[in-house]
Amino acid sequence: MFIRTEDLKYTYLPGTPYAVAALRGVNLSIARGSFTVLLGSSGCGKSTLLQHFIGLLRPAGGRVFIEGEPLGYGRRELLRVRQKVGLVFQEPEMQFFAETLFDEIAFAPRNFGLSHAAVKEQVEQALKLVGLNDPALKEKSPFHLSAGQQRLAAIASVLAMQPRALILDEPTAGLDQAAQDKLFALLQKLNRDRGITVVVVTHRLEQVVLMAHHFLVMDRGRIIMEGPATEIFSRVEVLSRCGLSLPPVTRLMHELAAAGLPFSTALFSIEEARAEINNWRARRVKR
Ligand SMILES: Nc1ncnc2c1ncn2[C@@H]1O[C@H](COP(=O)(O)OP(=O)(O)OP(=O)(O)O)[C@@H](O)[C@H]1O
Ligand SMILES: [Mg+2]
Structure with a gap:
């Protein structure tokens, strides 16, 4: 198993009148090299769960295991896990800050103290993987790219760390059909050809249903159903009860x-x- 959680619990604003129990005992296993889709209606806890995979949130109860080892929350342990597991946030381009596309992608590898040559190599490779390797683009401001290119750039900035798993939170939000197709084709390529474990939150079912090996269905802070498409989409009544459609x-x-x-x-x-x-x-x- 690449990622596993054991009775994971998390509450926002605990001990206040505004407390929200966002995760209420999540048990899941994500196999190495698999393509997993996480489904669930708005507010069920998907983004909260993903943030636990790289230790951005610390569980109030339960544990996260990465490659069989319990996730630790010290600085070095977190750096190590974030090298293995890359998380692409919802609307990731909101977090761009560098002056050029190259510097944006180079940020994490530089931060990890790689040599100048190694940084360059990893940035070039990441840009090539997502198809943004046109030399003219590298010196462009990331803010001046198209929406589709920005999303690919955000994925490249995570791929530049050469992670073994890529987690994406609604990566196609706000993109047109062509850009969505391109993005899913990229995810399939990374999964199939590079063996990268992919976990994606998406509502674009018709696009992922044929490429995903495994589906996890969340409802009110718990995983309520899991399995391959044939199993998940035969249980129409369960899906509609938690606000999901086929x-x-x-x-x-x-x-x-x-x-x-x-x-x-x-x-x-x-x-x-x-x-x-x-x-x-x-x-x-x-x-
Ligand atoms: N920073 C926060 N402070 C307080 N409550 C929060 C915070 N972030 C999320 N929540 C609450 O926790 C619950 C789970 O939120 P989460 O963002 O994980 O849901 P989600 O499944 O990702 O939803 P969406 O599909 O809309 O992105 C919701 O009830 C939400 O209101
Ligand atoms: Mg979310």
């Missing part, structure tokens, strides 16, 4: 099946649905 194609197949048509409901893409409908038509013509 990928659109799957929803349509459920409706057609409910209307008496002999379709599988475990279909997630237009291609799969088209094949199912065409097979059915072919069978009818034969009869």
